[in-house]
Structures are given as C-alpha cells and as structure tokens.
Amino acid sequence: MSSMSMTGPFNIGEADGRSGVSAKMVRHYESLGLLPKVGRTDSGYRQYTDKEVHTLRFIRRARDLGFSMAEIAELLKLWQDRRRASANVKRIALAHVADLEVRMKEMDAMKRTLERLAECCHGDHRPDCPILDELAD
Secondary structure: OOHHHOOOOEOHHHHHHHHOOOHHHHHHHHHHOOOOOOEEOOOOOEEEOHHHHHHHHHHHHHHHOOOOHHHHHHHHHHHHOOOOOHHHHHHHHHHHHHHHHHHHHHHHHHHHHHHHHHHHOOOOOOOOOHHHHHHHO
16 A cells, blocks of 8 residues: 555654645644644644645645735635635735735845945956945945
8 A cells, every 4th residue: 555545544644745745734724723733643744634734735835926924814614615606716826916916016126236346346366346335335
C-alpha cells in the first residue's frame, strides 16, 4: 500500500509532505488559529486528517497569492461557510488586487531610483559612491 493512498491520520511530517507546508508553519498556523487544534496520540504527537491537509493546502495557496494572515483567516471562514455570499470573497480579492497595484508602483519607483543611482556610480576603485550618499542622506 503506497503512502499516497492513506487517508489519515497523518503525523506532522506526512501532513507537511501532503500539503507542501513545512512542519514549522503547520505549528504556526495552528497557533494563529488558522488550523484547528488536532487530535494527538497517547504519546502527544499531532494527528492530521485529510480535512486538515486540505485546509493547509488552502492556506498555502492563499499565501502563494500574497494574502495576509488576516485575509486568509477571513477567507477560511468564508470557505468553510457553505452559506457564504461570494460577494464577500470577491471584496477581499479585489482589495488585495488594489494593494498589490500600490505595492507594484512603489517597487517600480524603487527600481527606477536604484537604476538612476547605479548609473551615477562609477563602480570603480574610488571610494565616492552616490548610492551610499543617497542612503546616508
């Protein structure tokens, strides 16, 4: 029987492998309340089911898209609420898109500034450097 055909319970290492979320982050998400406390063996080891692994995949995918922990908590509640209004999910997604647009503009401005400073730097053996001068200003 291959390990992929198992349906749980899984130890933290197996849950980590199935979800793509490190054991450290699994514990972190649990401490934040994003993942409910799971059952434990008599010896105290956490035991995860397919449900928790699915939740971990959801969290990982949301993190991959850059959602904050607060946004992920809200999205998780909506995902688990079968009577949710999709408008609430869309509102969160569009607010995140707007935030990403602002951050992209800020990053573009940083890039242009660094390119300008790098053009002004001789990049030779001399100690004078406009990049350091700008940072020190």
